[in-house]
Amino acid sequence: MKIEFANRITVKQFNCLRAAVGWQELDNKQAKTGIKNSIVFVACHKKQPIGMARIITDGGYIIFIADVIVLPVYQGKGIGTKLMNKVMKYISNQQNEGYKFLISLGASKGKEQFYEKFGFKQRPNDESGAGMSIWKSE
DSSP states (O other), rough: OOOOOESOOOHHHHHHHHHHHHOOOOOHHHHHHHHTSSEEEEETTTEEEEEEEEEESSSSEEEEEEEEEEEEGGGTTTHHHHHHHHHHHHHHOOOOTTTTOEEEOOOOOTTTHHHTTOOOOOSSSOOOOOOOOOOOOO
């Protein structure tokens, strides 16, 4: 299977990927803003997005990896690994000598071991407390 990579995704494609893995779809305007303010990596098969990952950064030292998604029928074929390799290579290419980055992500339940292959550590641990999050809506 030939996989190609791109750095663009439409709002519709983004929300379709989210829905395919059971995540909530976002308002189109909100999703468009999120995509625009991210660095996007998209895995495509036959020109159709089958997976994606995003980087959100402050441009200084904080990097958050978000929305690592692979369509269920393509999971287990190394596509998530290829996406994460592209993400980690991009981050490494941003580092100047002496720079340190704090790279964080929120793993879906049961997917923690996947990210450990890239050096991520589960929290809490001896160095860090539990990661926390909240979905807020008005």
